[in-house]
Amino acid sequence: MSSTMETADDPGADRPSGWADPIGEIRRFFRPARERWRAYRNRKLADGAFQARATRFPLTRPFAQEASRRLFDLCAGFVYSQVLSAGVQLGLYEALRDRPLRLSEIAGRLELDEEAARVLLRASASLDLIEIEEGLDKEATYALGALGAALLANPGALAMIRHHDALYADLADPVALLKGGKGARLSRLWPYAARPKTRKGKAANDAKASAGDADMAAYTDLMEASQDIVAREVLAATDLSWARRVLDVGGGSGRFLTAFASHHPDAELHLFDLPAVAAVARQRLPGTRNGRRITVHEGDFFTDPLPEGYDLATLVRIVHDHDDEAVVALLTRIREGLRPGGVVMIAEPMSGDRHSGPVADAYFGFYLRAMGSGRPRTPDEIAALMKRAGLSRAREIPTALPVATKIVVAEIPRRSVAFT
Ligand SMILES: C[S@@+](CC[C@H](N)C(=O)[O-])C[C@H]1O[C@@H](n2cnc3c(N)ncnc32)[C@H](O)[C@@H]1O
Numbered sequence: 001m002s003s004t005m006e007t008a009d010d011p012g013a014d015r016p017s018g019w020a021d022p023i024g025e026i027r028r029f030f031r032p033a034r035e036r037w038r039a040y041r042n043r044k045l046a047d048g049a050f051q052a053r054a055t056r057f058p059l060t061r062p063f064a065q066e067a068s069r070r071l072f073d074l075c076a077g078f079v080y081s082q083v084l085s086a087g088v089q090l091g092l093y094e095a096l097r098d099r100p101l102r103l104s105e106i107a108g109r110l111e112l113d114e115e116a117a118r119v120l121l122r123a124s125a126s127l128d129l130i131e132i133e134e135g136l137d138k139e140a141t142y143a144l145g146a147l148g149a150a151l152l153a154n155p156g157a158l159a160m161i162r163h164h165d166a167l168y169a170d171l172a173d174p175v176a177l178l179k180g181g182k183g184a185r186l187s188r189l190w191p192y193a194a195r196p197k198t199r200k201g202k203a204a205n206d207a208k209a210s211a212g213d214a215d216m217a218a219y220t221d222l223m224e225a226s227q228d229i230v231a232r233e234v235l236a237a238t239d240l241s242w243a244r245r246v247l248d249v250g251g252g253s254g255r256f257l258t259a260f261a262s263h264h265p266d267a268e269l270h271l272f273d274l275p276a277v278a279a280v281a282r283q284r285l286p287g288t289r290n291g292r293r294i295t296v297h298e299g300d301f302f303t304d305p306l307p308e309g310y311d312l313a314t315l316v317r318i319v320h321d322h323d324d325e326a327v328v329a330l331l332t333r334i335r336e337g338l339r340p341g342g343v344v345m346i347a348e349p350m351s352g353d354r355h356s357g358p359v360a361d362a363y364f365g366f367y368l369r370a371m372g373s374g375r376p377r378t379p380d381e382i383a384a385l386m387k388r389a390g391l392s393r394a395r396e397i398p399t400a401l402p403v404a405t406k407i408v409v410a411e412i413p414r415r416s417v418a419f420t
């Protein structure tokens with residue numbers, strides 16, 4: 001287990017002494033120099049004449065070229081994603097799975113005319129999704145590229161790409177999305193984001209509640225497709241062999257718990273999710289390895305009683321879907337049902353991680369905005385919410401693939417027993 005992220009109660013804790021936070025102290029010392037350097041750099045980069053000189057001068061040319069390429073990639077990123085999406089929808093990568101093909105063969109399989117197929121193939125090659133080989137007879141053949149091959153091994157990514165049409169429709173007007181608070185298409189795909197988080201709101205909404213149930217099978221499939229990689233990372237990063245009774249809150253179709261079951265043959269496993277999703281889990285689990293070991297509970301985790309008596313509660317890709325107050329309310333309810341010494345584990349992609357690049361903040365930030373609730377958080381922000389819910393010793397456990405998931409755990413404080 002890595003760093004402890006307890007937030008102290010006294011306000012002075014925001015500004016620790018140099019001994020308590022030496023790295024922060026060094027950063028504060030260099031802040032004025034950093035600010036001066038940033039202002040100088042930005043003045044130069046915003047100057048067209050400087051840019052032109054930098055491109056002509058051999059020593060600065062590689063940097064200038066790299067900078068303009070990165071900027072152009074940002075401008076064109078949406079188009080690159082659509083090239084990828086066209087390849088997935090038309091079955092390009094599947095078509096090349098077994099062997100390279102010629103243009104005419106690919107056009108036939110994808111039901112495109114040859115000119116359209118060529119546009120797609122050249123675009124895909126420029127993005128390393130496929131590779132073009134000049135044939136001996138001068139007729140090119142097209143093979144899977146490194147990224148195309150990796151994509152075929154990642155059903156979660158394929159499922160995400162297929163459902164991105166809803167996200168991209170909502171992102172067509174990003175300013176309207178920021179000002180309006182949610183997107184029309186994604187908020188329909190994730191109906192629970194709009195569900196009331198209190199008993200009173202629930203009663204008023206009960207009549208409408210089943211309207212979104214049909215969509216739940218769709219998002220449950222989407223989550224299932226990407227769960228294996230998350231479960232693999234969580235189980236590789238943690239030793240949870242001490243956990244006897246486990247509750248996976250918002251456990252979907254049970255994919256995380258079936259993976260958990262293979263690592264921990266003696267643990268008693270329980271899943272809690274909305275009735276429509278619990279029905280999917282009950283239907284699918286008996287057909288899976290270890291599925292019969294999982295007891296499925298149904299209800300709304302904000303308003304219905306949660307099962308009690310667990311020593312580990314897991315929330316895998318749950319917390320980022322909800323706003324702060326709702327998260328604190330949920331964690332408080334979970335804490336109240338844990339055994340003494342019980343642990344809460346939150347696993348999801350988190351904000352502010354330099355290894356994950358822009359995935360959490362740019363992708364999930366806008367995705368969750370379109371969905372209509374929640375946001376990606378840093379491990380520290382999650383730790384602070386856990387603390388507000390009465391949990392203690394919040395700390396991050398590093399994972400090998402933070403882009404798929406990071407982990408924060410916290411415990412319920414030991415009971416203080418008074419003997420006199
Ligand atoms: C993003 S999915 C994650 C599913 C699963 N943990 C995973 O990682 O694949 C969120 C899950 O939380 C469930 N959920 C959302 N709101 C809920 C609520 N109020 N009560 C119970 N479950 C809820 C959803 O039905 C869904 O299965």
